[in-house]
Amino acid sequence: MLAACVDRGQTPIIPEAARIGTVQPVLAATLRTPDPETGWFDNGRADALRYLSLDVAVPPSHRRGRISNGYTSPDPSRDFTIAARDDLNGAQSFQSRLQSHIARKPADERDIVLYVHGYNNSFLDGVYRTAQIAHDFEVPGVAVHFSWPSAANPLGYTYDRDSVLFARDGLERMLRNLANQTGGEIVVIGHSLGTMLVMETLRQIDIASPGWADAELGGVVLISPDLDVDLFKTQADRLARMPEPFAIFVSSRDRALQLSARINGASNRLGNLSDAAELSEYPVTLIDVSEFTTLENGGHFTVGTSPVLISLLSQSGQLRNAFQKDRAAQAGLLPGTAITVKNATQLILSPHLVLQE
Template identity: 35%
Template sequence: MIKGRVILTVAAVLAAGAMLGGCASRPGLDVLAPSLAEAPGATPHTVLVATTRARDPRPGVLFNGERSAKLDFATVTLTVPPTHKQGAIEWPKQAPGNPNTDMVVHEAVYRDTDAQFVADLNAQLAKRPRGEKNVFLFVHGYNTMFSEALFRLAQMAHDADATAVPVLFTWASRGKTEDYVYDNNSATAARDSLEHTLTLVAQSNAEKVTIMAHSMGNWLTVEALRQMKIAGTILPAKRVGNVILAAPDIDVDVFKSQLKRFGKPEKPFIVIVSHDDKALGISDFIAGGKQRLGAYNNDKELVALGAVVVDMTDVKSDGDELNHGKFAQLAGLRSQLRQSVEQNVTSSGGKVPETVEFGQIQISGVTPNFGGF
């Protein structure tokens, strides 16, 4: 009887999460249908994809939420409209979308082998000048459709005005609130594939690699990096830009044990937290009341373990009642954040301050190389 009550309670919590997030519109299944239309002022972005999702034969879908038996690849070119607002995703109201007002896919090509993925990556890197041949690899979180992960990465790359090649590692999330356990197992099963993807990126001509993970994707990312550290295959520090953990859905105690085994990194992990993150509150409940890293409030302890803590609690989250997607706003603030850190260092006589205030954002454990965020 008690077991039945627990199941009903968890179901009720997940349903509440669905209702809380219900105000945010989600794309249709065919949102990735390619468009041949062009728009003056629309900005193109080419995203390389590595995935453990299964291919989907339906037009405009590409990959679904079921697990593939092997790592798969794709290269997608899309555009961001001239009317784009920072932090937003302009979903097509109907496929294939209007590039004047919507984020629109123009070409999507499957790739079958490691060699094809690396070749496409090197082709994109060759378009960048020396010193800017970098990669930005994004790992999404729970309850995320392929199209949502793809467009979110394009939004961040665009808002940051980044020159790095965007690479999406997307694992088999079904994109449904009620599939939390399935998603968690899919993320766990994808650890070796993420490790393999990072190895392929390391084999490319990329000068530096920055990794950003969101929500449940952080569990997968930290585990993959931990595996590589133990195996001695981790990327050398000089080739790592930053490792950014946004709203990490990781048990705090588990993260502490991971870092102790991993060792204090040469470049500290950047942990983005928000104490009003309702999605992580739900995850806390499901996990038996164990606080998640993305809502942890002991910044000093995280700094001591080897982290820079970016606290976004006081930042207003437009259109996100769960307060779980605030990290996406940081892309548009990248230059200002870097300048703020540099100014604080200058005003402190060259010393790096323990904390930096930037509007409603507080940064603890600042280091000199944080300016590259």
């Protein structure tokens, strides 16, 4: 509740934080308008993308799955803190900086992981979450954040839905620019309402360039997608081929999606499906993390907030192997139950089985 009472739109830059915590670089692109009072970004919709390079200092007291935010008054010993910021001059400058980051990585750690935030997020919320994912999951590549103009307000759901549609062209430009880089694969991660933006954009690109999504992306991960199931199917149907792996993290205990389903007059959202049969025509892996939901995490970002689940999924090679295209080989790679229904695979993970290993 405290986060709802503080200004999530601004924070000071504290260079000393880099010596206190662990620096996680994050490259960012945003369609938000600048806030002249704070120097950061608000919820306005900009005509053009703006690009930044940020160093986020992860505090020494950090525990997996947690983000401690000081926002206007961060304590680098316990809060995620911006240690450095560099505003980049357009797409070419961004691409040069990205290539520089890639070049410093070992040959087998040059993937680009693009995170698209969800509903009720400020610019800084998304940056901190990108840094937390990259740090906690030990992402072997470059972390990139796409920030669309969310109202960052619990009452701004309709505004956010419209902003998702507004941001499609911007995300397309971003993805096409990333695909021009030399390096590893591009993995797109969308959360909550951000998954609608991901799917709408991939649909849009594939209509113009059939087969682009599968050819250029190394994988797609939808986390707690606040997306109508029928809408997802129509989006997927317009892709010449779906990128593989294509993972969808779901929880039947996701309280936010239960509320969204009621608001939208539906029984389910994609993110709280419990039966892979509904997606049997699509080559997706449905990963059920319902058993990892707690009162504290609320089930809407379980994959990124459960320390046990993060530990499991960040084990070297474990997650990638579980998503390999040979679906017959998936069973047994992660502790839980594997069910295959035509083209779809469902993995039901259990913390009890994790603790037994």
